[in-house]
Amino acid sequence: MSWAAHDLEPYVIQKELGKRVAFVPLLIGSYAPDMTSKWFVYGISLFGIDLKAGNPAQFHRGWPGAGFTHSLVFGVLIGLVLYAIWRNKVVAYSFVIGQWAHALTDTGDTVGTMLFFPFTDHLFAVGAWAYAGQTGRYVDAGAYFSGLGFVWDGVFVVWGILSWRVLTRGYFRTTVMAADPFWRWAARSLSETTLIALYRASFFYGVARWTAWLIWAHVVRSFAFDLRWGGPRWVPRIYADDLNAAQGCRCPGCCSMRPRLGFYGAVAACAWVKGLLRRR
């Protein structure tokens, strides 16, 4: 999982694609995979009742579980639903791009994501930093900001700052508002200063939170830096191999899942998105 990249990626993508993307669906897409699952991974307490997944990593990234939210097909399906509702291709594929960015970014940890689900439940993991969501959110924060995870987020902090043009008022008026119907609708009742603050909010949140967690982890608390691949090694890590009970399942449904099918599906989806972008 990433702690700031999902906040900052939409601004970098906005810089690259300009009027060809709508910012709000792009941002919602970037948050979407964790919107429905993260609270249950860390657990919450409601009216004295503790709600938490029995196996947080399996629930977050696996199948059975909510891991399908981190698949490329999930983004396409929600994109199609959005298209059916709004009949706006830019809104639909902006969501898809945001969701894909999230799913691809999360392959960086030791658990990874089921990118080609439902064609295969294989977890694609680069394994650069430890997945430790099962340890609770404070230890997870300490671990993430002690390993290569915070470096990866740092790349987006720097890239986001280098994309400063997308944060200017002129860019917001000329490019962001022109491409995204949400802002034109919101402009009927909100001032431009409020709209711009809302537009910049996730950038602010991502950069400030990245800074605050780094200070908290290494100044307030004393988590040890460990920038080795797959680190930090002082935290109990979960690996892709530890998840998905269906790995050994020989039922016809599971046997029909093939990574090659997933690959072809992803190529077809890429071609479709590229075609949409060209037509615009």
Add this chain to the structure above:
Amino acid sequence: MREDGSPSRLREALATGWHELVLYLATGVAYVAVGVAFPELLFAWVVGVGFLLLSVVVLPMLVDRAKAGR
């Protein structure tokens, strides 16, 4: 000015928006300080956005009104 509406140079952007930049930076420093002291607040996106809106929209508006009322 570029085609996308953004200033062509950083210096140009800072000349027109330095006041706003200082406001955002001060808000960021305050948010980081509060977040380090009470890390629970860092988990909620809504709290971060609320903090920003309060600092860069609501408070300056109240200050402007107070100045106008004098």
